Amino acid sequence: MSLISFDVEKCTACGICSMTCPINIIMPGEKGAPSLPIEYEAFCTHCGHCEAICPTNAIMVSYQSFPPEDDNASIEQTNPEQLKKYIQSRRSIRVFKDKSVEKEKIKDLFEAVRFAPSGMNGQPVKWLVVTDSSEIKKFADLTIDWMRMMAEKDADHPLKRYFPVLVALADAGFDPICRNSPGLVYAYSENASGYTDSIIALTTFDLIAPSFGLGTCWVGLLHRAAVEYQPLKEALGIPAGFVLQFPMLFGYPKYKYRKIPGRKKADILWR
Template identity: 75%
Template sequence: MSLISFDAGKCTACGICSMICPENIIMPGESGVPSVPAEYEAFCAHCGHCEAVCPGSAITSSYQAFPPEDDTADTGQVSPDVLTKYVQSRRSIRVFKDMPVEKEKIEAIFEAVRFAPSGMNMQPVKWLVITDAAEINKLAKLTIDWMRMMAETGTDHPLKPFFPALVALADAGLEPICRNAPGLVYAYSENAFGFTDSIIALTTFDLMAPSFDLGTCWAGLLHLAAVESQPLKEALGIPKGYILQYPMLFGYPKYKYKKIPGRKTADIIWK
């Protein structure tokens, strides 16, 4: 079976599939019906764009793990002003309500996240989702243990000057690492090339969360320790051979923000 099939009875010979193919492997045929030469199939990105764009529904792919959606959103439903305010209103949440997040909400967010762009449409990002508050607190404690060790030894680290203060906060009963968040997602992938794709996917999670009344915070301090602390890596327990990419905290915000704080103007070089 061909990787991509073209139904001659439905094809209008419009050529759009050839024009939008990112790998330029769809060749127009003499009769107007396109095809993918067998020697080009290995270069297919499996993006599904040809099948999704075809006005006659004449294209079928054999690689799709899930069938394409029947329709797309009307982008005109969301005005630029509304979307701009939505993005500007996103805040890093560091104080959460003491209540769990429903699994259904998390799954609904991932329905959007799994469509986040990735290089060559490789979709390399995998996820560790933790909703056990005690487990998250354990990860925070292991992070503090690592910082304490780093502060007390001669090991160099660019952020080492900050470690004593963070350790002191933890010793005083505060939680400066995971902020007592009820939820944590950690992106991981099979190789280091998945970092950019992970950040894109996490940003999608970040932007989707407020639409479910949830808040998020990028857990940089946790990741700082996770890449170096073996006890922390073992506690996270991702499969052997995979690389931790970046974590994000999530939960219900305890407080609501009334205004959008100021930010620098965009620093742009126009050419």
């Protein structure tokens, strides 16, 4: 069976699938349906552009994919003013309710996140999802242990000036790293080239989370510690051979933000 097939009864030979194919491997038909030559099948990224854009639903794919239950695209229905306000209202949350996030809600959130774009549709991002608050606290404690070690070991560490304050807060019973968060997601991939795709996916997670009633916070200090401190990396339990990309906290915000604070104007170089 062909990787991509065309229903000749439905196809109008409009050529749109050929024009929008990112790899330009769909050959337009001179008098009939287009085709994907078998020698080009290995170059197909399984992106689904051809299937998604066909105006007569004449394209079928044989590779495995998992579309949403409702696969009708409706991006043009998004109100730009509402979406702009939604993005402007997004905040980093550092005080969470003492409440676990339901597993079904997390899975539903990932139904959006899994559609985040990736280079050549490689979809390299894998996820560690931690909802055990005691495990998250252990990661935070190990990050503090790393700071104690680095404060003595590396006088030139670029983050050293932050260590005394954060260690003091931890010693006083606070959690300045993971903020007593009830949830943590850590993006990882098979190689370092998955970094950009991971950040795109995490940004998607970050932006959609408030619509689920959740707040998020990027955790750069935890990531720096995980990269440099083997005990923390082992505690995370990422499979051998995989690369940690970046973590994010999530949970129900304890407080509600009422205003949108100012930001710099966009620094744009017009051409």
